[in-house]
Amino acid sequence: MQGIWTTARIRAAEDRLLAVTPDGELMRRAAFGLATQVSAVLAEGAGGVSGRRAVLLVGSGNNGGDALWAGAFLRRRGVAVTAVLLDPAKTHAAGLAALRRSGGRAVSSVDGPQWISRADVVVDGIVGISARGPLRPEAARLAGLVEAPVVAVDLPSGVDPDTGAADGPHVTATRTVTFGALKPVHALAPQECGEVVLVDIGLRPSLGEPDLYRLEPADIAAVWPVPGPGDDKYSQGVVGIAAGSATYPGAAVLASGSAVQATAGMVRYAGHAADVVRARWPEIVATGSVTDAGRVQAWVVGPGIGTGAEGREVLRHILGQDVPVCADADATTIIAHTPEVLDARDPDTPLVLTPHAGEYERLMGRRPGVDRVAAAREAAAKYDAVVLLKGHCTVVAAPDGRVAVNQPHGSWLATAGSGDVLTGLVGSLLAAGLDPWLAAAAAAQVHSLAGALAAEDVPTSASGLVAAIPAALRLIRAVA
Numbered sequence: 001m002q003g004i005w006t007t008a009r010i011r012a013a014e015d016r017l018l019a020v021t022p023d024g025e026l027m028r029r030a031a032f033g034l035a036t037q038v039s040a041v042l043a044e045g046a047g048g049v050s051g052r053r054a055v056l057l058v059g060s061g062n063n064g065g066d067a068l069w070a071g072a073f074l075r076r077r078g079v080a081v082t083a084v085l086l087d088p089a090k091t092h093a094a095g096l097a098a099l100r101r102s103g104g105r106a107v108s109s110v111d112g113p114q115w116i117s118r119a120d121v122v123v124d125g126i127v128g129i130s131a132r133g134p135l136r137p138e139a140a141r142l143a144g145l146v147e148a149p150v151v152a153v154d155l156p157s158g159v160d161p162d163t164g165a166a167d168g169p170h171v172t173a174t175r176t177v178t179f180g181a182l183k184p185v186h187a188l189a190p191q192e193c194g195e196v197v198l199v200d201i202g203l204r205p206s207l208g209e210p211d212l213y214r215l216e217p218a219d220i221a222a223v224w225p226v227p228g229p230g231d232d233k234y235s236q237g238v239v240g241i242a243a244g245s246a247t248y249p250g251a252a253v254l255a256s257g258s259a260v261q262a263t264a265g266m267v268r269y270a271g272h273a274a275d276v277v278r279a280r281w282p283e284i285v286a287t288g289s290v291t292d293a294g295r296v297q298a299w300v301v302g303p304g305i306g307t308g309a310e311g312r313e314v315l316r317h318i319l320g321q322d323v324p325v326c327a328d329a330d331a332t333t334i335i336a337h338t339p340e341v342l343d344a345r346d347p348d349t350p351l352v353l354t355p356h357a358g359e360y361e362r363l364m365g366r367r368p369g370v371d372r373v374a375a376a377r378e379a380a381a382k383y384d385a386v387v388l389l390k391g392h393c394t395v396v397a398a399p400d401g402r403v404a405v406n407q408p409h410g411s412w413l414a415t416a417g418s419g420d421v422l423t424g425l426v427g428s429l430l431a432a433g434l435d436p437w438l439a440a441a442a443a444a445q446v447h448s449l450a451g452a453l454a455a456e457d458v459p460t461s462a463s464g465l466v467a468a469i470p471a472a473l474r475l476i477r478a479v480a
């Protein structure tokens, strides 16, 4: 799993490393890696590297220092380098001297626009992990003029390093070159970061355990259940799906179909859409009520069951079955409005909640806000449940504090029924016996990959999403 550290942890680790590293050495390591990536971006464009124009937007701290030193390294590759100093009095002196020694030029921000308009690449060295809030006016003015590809130093300026919030003027980068370790912004703001490249500056030994995780394909392939010689339809875990109604069978078909596609374990359906589910998915053992559904190792409950008395009884029955439960949609609303329904649950039985922002507000009495990691953690602690907080970047928090951020693959999941498909994936992995946090994080990752494969750059549907699950699993196994 990819580790992600908060800026406070990064800074503490950098301080430890700086104490035992020659002055300026860390910055030069960072800057050399940065220069290599800027050259790569230039090389992608017509005309190669030498003679091309790089403009550095330089702030008042070490982020600017990285950019200036990188400018000096770029000069050695024949790149014409101009640094626009946003705060000349506070510019990193050693970096500026290195740039000038190499034949680079420095101009004030007044002259910035004329150089920015001629740039083949812009390097965003405005602010790094010390950023607070959106870009300040002068930086915002200059950043707004940029049309060339942007390489962000450490992180795109104006985007919050720890939450990825980008609700004010900020840089949007083609590529972000970060140093030592990923910060939360790199997982939570993929749109603003572009391609993220991590440069090793020897920080890892000083870092300790990560604050957040991102699953890699190998992590998912390692846990996704595949049948072995000793398996039968029961041994891989039987998942029960309690979803849909006679008037709204769609959620039942989607959640059940997703479970069928996700693993080879048996799927039971229980509810008023049994005939429609059975007709669409003959593999499924379907019955009209959860009370005669037979044994399962996990339940999915909620999509389309309604929030009235019958839905409440279905949820209460399932929570009382002492197996892991993934509660979604109407079940989330029932839990929010009548939390006493949770009394039916044995506290040791894993519960996964999968709210979108509106359902989160019902559960917690507030919107998730900009710090979605904190929001997910708070809900996980309140309900003693794994909380999968949906969004462009899904955040999965466990009651023990573990947090995973999924890698989105576009926004193709913004389609009706997409959530039903996700619950089927989560439920199948719970039935297979996976750690509930890992099950939710792996399901979210496969869900977003299936969306991209189903879409192939044109809008897709939840049914297309279900059909693409095997392709997503094959791709994950292929790249693992």
Ligand SMILES: NC(=O)C1=CN([C@@H]2O[C@H](COP(=O)(O)OP(=O)(O)OC[C@H]3O[C@@H](n4cnc5c(N)ncnc54)[C@H](O)[C@@H]3O)[C@@H](O)[C@H]2O)[C@H](O)CC1
Pocket (backbone or CB within 6 Å): 014, 015, 018, 026, 027, 030, 059, 060, 061, 062, 063, 064, 066, 126, 127, 128, 129, 130, 131, 132, 133, 134, 135, 136, 139, 153, 154, 155, 157, 158, 179, 201
């Ligand atoms: N520690 C090291 O040796 C290494 C650090 N690296 C780089 O250093 C930056 C962090 O540098 P720091 O000096 O702490 O501050 P910043 O450069 O991030 O910020 C400077 C300055 O910017 C102003 N500022 C704050 N918010 C904004 C804003 N929204 N808009 C404009 N300006 C803002 C404020 O005055 C700050 O003091 C780190 O990111 C790395 O790039 C290297 O990684 C390795 C060695």
Ligand SMILES: [K+]
Pocket (backbone or CB within 6 Å): 063, 124, 125, 126, 127, 128, 152, 153, 154, 155, 156, 157
């Ligand atoms: K930056």
